[in-house]
Amino acid sequence: MVKSLEKLQKEFQKVNPKSFNEWERNKKTLPGGVIKGAYFSSPYPIYISKAEGCKLFDIDDKEYTDFSNHHTAMILGHSHPAVIKAVQEAVNNGLALSAPSILEGKIAHEFIERFPSIEQIRYTNSGTESSITAARMVRAITGKSKIAKFAGNYHGFNDSLEFNLAVSPNSTSNSEFIEPVPAWSGMPQYGEKNIIILPMNDPETVEMIVRENKNELAAIFFDGKPGILDIPIEFTKFLRKLTSELGILFVMDEVISFRSSRTGYQGIADVIPDISIFGKIVGGGMPVGAIGGATKFMNILDNSGPSTGLSQSGTFAGNHVTLAAGLATMQNLTPQVYTHLDQLREKLHNGIVDIFKNYNIPCKVVSKGSIVNTYLTDKPITNFEAASASDKDLWERIMLSLLLKGIYARDGMGFVLSEPMGVKDIDNLLENLTYVINEN
Numbered sequence: 001m002v003k004s005l006e007k008l009q010k011e012f013q014k015v016n017p018k019s020f021n022e023w024e025r026n027k028k029t030l031p032g033g034v035i036k037g038a039y040f041s042s043p044y045p046i047y048i049s050k051a052e053g054c055k056l057f058d059i060d061d062k063e064y065t066d067f068s069n070h071h072t073a074m075i076l077g078h079s080h081p082a083v084i085k086a087v088q089e090a091v092n093n094g095l096a097l098s099a100p101s102i103l104e105g106k107i108a109h110e111f112i113e114r115f116p117s118i119e120q121i122r123y124t125n126s127g128t129e130s131s132i133t134a135a136r137m138v139r140a141i142t143g144k145s146k147i148a149k150f151a152g153n154y155h156g157f158n159d160s161l162e163f164n165l166a167v168s169p170n171s172t173s174n175s176e177f178i179e180p181v182p183a184w185s186g187m188p189q190y191g192e193k194n195i196i197i198l199p200m201n202d203p204e205t206v207e208m209i210v211r212e213n214k215n216e217l218a219a220i221f222f223d224g225k226p227g228i229l230d231i232p233i234e235f236t237k238f239l240r241k242l243t244s245e246l247g248i249l250f251v252m253d254e255v256i257s258f259r260s261s262r263t264g265y266q267g268i269a270d271v272i273p274d275i276s277i278f279g280k281i282v283g284g285g286m287p288v289g290a291i292g293g294a295t296k297f298m299n300i301l302d303n304s305g306p307s308t309g310l311s312q313s314g315t316f317a318g319n320h321v322t323l324a325a326g327l328a329t330m331q332n333l334t335p336q337v338y339t340h341l342d343q344l345r346e347k348l349h350n351g352i353v354d355i356f357k358n359y360n361i362p363c364k365v366v367s368k369g370s371i372v373n374t375y376l377t378d379k380p381i382t383n384f385e386a387a388s389a390s391d392k393d394l395w396e397r398i399m400l401s402l403l404l405k406g407i408y409a410r411d412g413m414g415f416v417l418s419e420p421m422g423v424k425d426i427d428n429l430l431e432n433l434t435y436v437i438n439e440n
């Protein structure tokens with residue numbers, strides 16, 4: 001049942017010689033052989049030469065169906081004709097314009113039309129930059145120094161918030177005080193003094209901690225993890241109610257979750273956050289981040305008159321090529337696209353459940369919008385602790401086996417769907433999953 005890791009790694013090496021040579025050569029000039037630290041879920045990276053629709057083509061002449069979706073960013077798939085056309089038109093006008101373009105007002109309109117919480121929008125280069133900016137905004141707006149975030153939630157490589165990313169079974173449950181643990185060395189030591197860690201989906205403990213710290217708390221940052229955790233929307237509603245009552249700002253991280261519906265996770269949960277941060281799909285494949293909210297909060301970024309005390313900028317923030325790609329993406333995210341993705345998601349969700357049931361392997365599948373995650377455990381995935389109890393060794397072998405069958409899903413985000421996929425792509429994944437579970 002499922003080949004051994006050793007066997008799979010050997011097979012991987014055999015079929016990816018050009019990628020292996022590239023990686024070996026690049027080890028001299030790039031830390032770990034790669035240009036960024038997010039490619040390590042296979043023995044070595046596969047070098048891609050072309051991405052089109054839901055397909056990736058590598059330098060060893062192999063084809064993959066892309067269930068990774070560039071870290072969830074490419075909801076319309078790769079090289080979508082409308083996005084490529086918009087980018088080409090923008091590029092034809094120059095790469096950087098030294099001044100605003102008319103795309104700025106147009107993209108703002110796309111957000112304002114969708115989100116009752118958003119009256120104004122600001123663009124950055126990444127989700128991380130948006131999270132850094134939002135952390136400064138909430139402190140500057142409230143005059144308070146502390147921010148609360150949930151153990152397990154990631155909000156980019158932000159010194160203010162990159163604490164307690166790793167959660168193990170039972171690490172935070174029912175704990176009234178969760179010690180802040182910086183995710184990495186090199187983070188400033190004083191950071192611990194300004195962060196409060198909350199347990200996910202535990203309203204009683206959250207309420208106790210938040211009430212106790214209300215006078216110092218500027219904001220709660222929250223990502224509801226649709227398609228990744230199975231958290232009731234009541235928890236989001238509870239957070240909104242609590243923060244409103246206590247005069248604490250509520251920041252929703254929609255960097256990934258915006259793809260779960262036309263109005264993101266806030267639309268699904270029917271809440272109005274004070275500030276939202278975005279990334280990934282809002283740049284249509286170009287480097288991007290954005291921050292949105294009501295004018296009364298966003299105007300702290302208004303540097304057109306006397307100083308507000310806070311400035312946000314960036315040489316390439318909101319560059320017109322990113323705006324063109326983001327605008328074309330948002331304009332082409334029609335209700336039909338969401339319906340299509342929803343149908344594929346449901347088919348994949350049910351198919352995975354059936355397969356593991358057939359083989360008596362404990363399994364919980366969580367899905368929402370266009371993300372499907374599988375956990376090899378019988379516990380409901382109502383928080384990060386439950387998710388971390390999944391049989392990771394077996395799942396790693398299954399994923400590597402699938403990679404060898406042309407299923408690319410390498411980011412630890414589960415299976416991420418995109419518009420060009422069809423029923424045949426889902427069937428193909430399910431057939432391969434059945435096959436690799438039986439392989440020896």
Ligand SMILES: Cc1ncc(COP(=O)(O)O)c(C=O)c1O
Nearest residue numbers: 126127128154155156255256279
């Ligand atoms: C929920 C969430 N917030 C923020 C970020 C940071 O975004 P970026 O990678 O664009 O800096 C990520 C990145 O994966 C994310 O998943």
